[in-house]
Amino acid sequence: MTARTFAIGDIHGETSHLFKLMGCLPKLTAQDTLVFVGDYIDRGPNSAEVVHYVRTLHTRTDAKIVCLRGNHEDAWLRVCERGWDEFVTPPGNGCLAALRSYLGGAFPKEGELPTKQEGMPLTTGSFFPDEVVDWFRALPYWYEDDHAIYVHAGVPRIGGDFVHPSAAPDPQVLLWLRDADFFQNYRGKMIVFGHTRTEYLPPELSGYTPEDPTDLWAGENCVGIDTGCGNGGFLTALELPAMNVYESR
Numbered sequence: 001m002t003a004r005t006f007a008i009g010d011i012h013g014e015t016s017h018l019f020k021l022m023g024c025l026p027k028l029t030a031q032d033t034l035v036f037v038g039d040y041i042d043r044g045p046n047s048a049e050v051v052h053y054v055r056t057l058h059t060r061t062d063a064k065i066v067c068l069r070g071n072h073e074d075a076w077l078r079v080c081e082r083g084w085d086e087f088v089t090p091p092g093n094g095c096l097a098a099l100r101s102y103l104g105g106a107f108p109k110e111g112e113l114p115t116k117q118e119g120m121p122l123t124t125g126s127f128f129p130d131e132v133v134d135w136f137r138a139l140p141y142w143y144e145d146d147h148a149i150y151v152h153a154g155v156p157r158i159g160g161d162f163v164h165p166s167a168a169p170d171p172q173v174l175l176w177l178r179d180a181d182f183f184q185n186y187r188g189k190m191i192v193f194g195h196t197r198t199e200y201l202p203p204e205l206s207g208y209t210p211e212d213p214t215d216l217w218a219g220e221n222c223v224g225i226d227t228g229c230g231n232g233g234f235l236t237a238l239e240l241p242a243m244n245v246y247e248s249r
Contacts, residue, residue: 003031005147005240010037010070010194011054012230013044013097017248018053021235024246028063035143037194038070038152038175043094043230047101051132069139070152071175071195077136080125088122094230095122102127141171147240151175153195154182154222162186186222192238194226199233208245216245 006025011018028034036054041047058065072093078084088095096108099122114122121127128136142165143150154177155162158169162182165174178196184205198217201224203210208218216236217224227247229235234249 002241003033003146004242005033005035005145006237006246007035007037007148007150007192007225007240008237009225009227009235010039010229011044011050011235012039012072012094013041013047013050013101014229014235015044015046015049015053017229017235018050021237021246021248024248025237025239028061030062030064032063033066033145034061034063035066035150035192036068037150037192037225038068038139039072039194039226039230040067040070041076041098041101042072043097045097045101045107047098049101051135055132055135066143066150067139068143068150068152069136069141069175073136073139074172074175076125076128077133079123080128080133083123085123088125099127102129141165141168141174148190148192148223150192152193153177154179154193155186155191157181157185162188183219183222183224186219188221190240191222192240193222193224196224197226197228197231197233198224199228 040050040054054067075087079088091111096114099118151165151174153175155165156173156177168174183201199213201217203213205219206217209215214227214233225236225238227233227236234247237246
């Protein structure tokens with residue numbers, strides 16, 4: 001049997017969607033690989049539980065587990081190392097939800113700001129256990145197998161050509177890039193990415209249910225799998241090379 005890879009989109013603290021999606025996948029074997037494209041935390045109510053689940057998944061399956069770094073893990077590392085109030089303060093980034101997932105407290109209401117007692121741990125990231133911060137630091141920026149290249153956000157064009165992730169002058173661009181040029185014009189080995197919700201990608205370029213802009217987005221040589229989990233959407237997995245799609249909705 002051909003080795004299969006299952007790429008899973010941005011989870012953003014949503015255990016209900018994560019567990020439902022995992023239940024939809026076929027039985028995994030030691031020849032299979034699960035690639036999580038990052039953004040395990042923030043927005044949803046269960047960041048701590050999601051991180052624990054993906055960190056320990058290798059003990060519960062024979063499949064190879066690859067966890068990539070997302071821009072939210074990258075942002076929290078900046079917060080922990082030198083502070084970044086501009087990231088943790090906007091309610092839309094969902095950072096307060098992550099803090100309460102670790103320390104306790106009611107899931108934030110829309111637009112809710114932190115209490116005075118929550119301000120310091122939120123702006124320093126001190127609520128994260130040391131082993132979780134170390135795990136964030138160890139997360140790779142990209143992964144490649146026979147089927148595809150997997151990154152959180154995309155790859156940049158440099159000197160007229162889109163580069164392989166290994167040639168990116170700053171690996172953080174692989175986590176933060178949101179460039180219409182990549183979505184529309186990338187050609188080469190298939191790239192599977194998250195980060196940009198599929199509803200914001202050009203539906204006329206998708207070869208997969210273009211009538212539903214919230215669904216998986218399949219361009220000519222790149223596939224977007226962030227279907228809005230943690231933002232009122234759902235979680236998606238793409239199986240390669242068969243191109244089977246699994247959803248939590």
